[in-house]
Amino acid sequence: MDDMNNVPADKMTCLTPNDKPPFKFYPAEKESPFFLVSDHAGRMVPAALGNMGLSAAEWERHIAYDIGIREVGEQLREKLGCVLIEQVYSRLVIDCNRAAGHLTSIPPVSDEIIIPANADLSATAKQEREEGVLHPYHREIERHLEARDIDGTIFVSLHSFTPEMKGQKRPWDIGLLHDHDSVSAHILRRLLEQEGTLCIGDNEPYILNAQNEYTVPYHAAKRGLAALEIEIRQDLIQSEEGQREWAERLARLLPLMWKERKGGIAR
Numbered sequence: 001m002d003d004m005n006n007v008p009a010d011k012m013t014c015l016t017p018n019d020k021p022p023f024k025f026y027p028a029e030k031e032s033p034f035f036l037v038s039d040h041a042g043r044m045v046p047a048a049l050g051n052m053g054l055s056a057a058e059w060e061r062h063i064a065y066d067i068g069i070r071e072v073g074e075q076l077r078e079k080l081g082c083v084l085i086e087q088v089y090s091r092l093v094i095d096c097n098r099a100a101g102h103l104t105s106i107p108p109v110s111d112e113i114i115i116p117a118n119a120d121l122s123a124t125a126k127q128e129r130e131e132g133v134l135h136p137y138h139r140e141i142e143r144h145l146e147a148r149d150i151d152g153t154i155f156v157s158l159h160s161f162t163p164e165m166k167g168q169k170r171p172w173d174i175g176l177l178h179d180h181d182s183v184s185a186h187i188l189r190r191l192l193e194q195e196g197t198l199c200i201g202d203n204e205p206y207i208l209n210a211q212n213e214y215t216v217p218y219h220a221a222k223r224g225l226a227a228l229e230i231e232i233r234q235d236l237i238q239s240e241e242g243q244r245e246w247a248e249r250l251a252r253l254l255p256l257m258w259k260e261r262k263g264g265i266a267r
């Protein structure tokens, strides 16, 4: 940071004036403990990067974004009346759930697809992606968290995962990822089990920790903030019906989870 003092802010970014800001902020409509973030909601690309060397078909795939989660997040936010911050650029531009400089931050390959625009990037080009997308998004989250009552907040990070990875089928309908706060995840798991037929992953299909991920460790673990990371299988939320069903389910169960978490009604 220090050695960049002489660089005008508008120079150190992959965005041009016609590009959209890297996040969308949806304010709370009432007092709510829920603080929703969606790192992989979007698949926009800064104009300067064109199609990044990928075909239209590849832009439809899970490598570009978390299929279905933007719609689930927006509907969930509407039902809960809470804050939502969405990242709008493709994770192929820069993965906002990775620390700057992480091996998979600006992936040269994703699920065996080569990303031509990410090959052999200069340090400056990497920095422009960080300054254009990654840092402003996390600064926005930080700014809103700083204004909140930490005891009365739970940070909920929303994602979706591909049903198949490297030929392996993934059986889970939903995965709850947790590290510093396992209590919230375990309460929600029990509530989801009561739904009957769901296959629920516990730190599946991914393990949440500060090496693999960024958003929850960076914002929630360091503040001692209650947190949940939710992963929904993409084929379940590809249709509008599925998106509505999952938004309704989470809007019903998250308040029950929080009530129990805060020592409300024992069930």
Ligand SMILES: [Zn+2]
Pocket (backbone or CB within 6 Å): 039, 040, 066, 158, 159, 160
């Ligand atoms: Zn994701």
